Amino acid sequence: MKYSSEAVERAIQELSRLPGIGRKTAQRLVFYLLKQPEAQVQQLAEALIELKKKVIHCSICFNITESDPCSICTGGKRDRSMICVVEEANDVLALEKTGGYNGLYHVLGGSLSPLDGIGPDDLRIKELLARIDETVKEVILATNPDTEGEATALYLARLLKPMNVRVSRIARGIPVGADLEYADEITLTRAIEGRREY
């Protein structure tokens, strides 16, 4: 059903483009927003615009940041001999929350998925290889434990091993098929601690 207000219809359409939001939920959100004071809706709109204006990718690790390089890459207390490779910036957040890892990161921007047309050139793999120098002693492959994540880890291990660096894979504490970002902190800490040479 379409609404008599074009503005309502447009807001519903825009919101229902978001992941996990169907038309019904979008409608509920729009009617909620209509009831809110204008200042509050303004704040929401400004927060969304600021998000796109201020948030960039770190040019070293590709984590999201407001300053380039990010605070992890420039952090004086980080262990620069370790790089933990993850699929998305969300995974960095999840691992940082555990407090159990103090090395650097590299965000691939996804996983290899031939069916979706995502090949090695679509991920930040060249950029990862370019970071491997004599200070890097270990690369921890922390891609998700699903088919694409495992294929990506295998692909990276083959490229990294001849580069004179220890390559490890996080332990199987995380349920197969689950996303790293949804694992609880204890499981994630165990997965990092129990990593095995690949």
Ligand SMILES: [Zn+2]
């Ligand atoms: Zn960074």
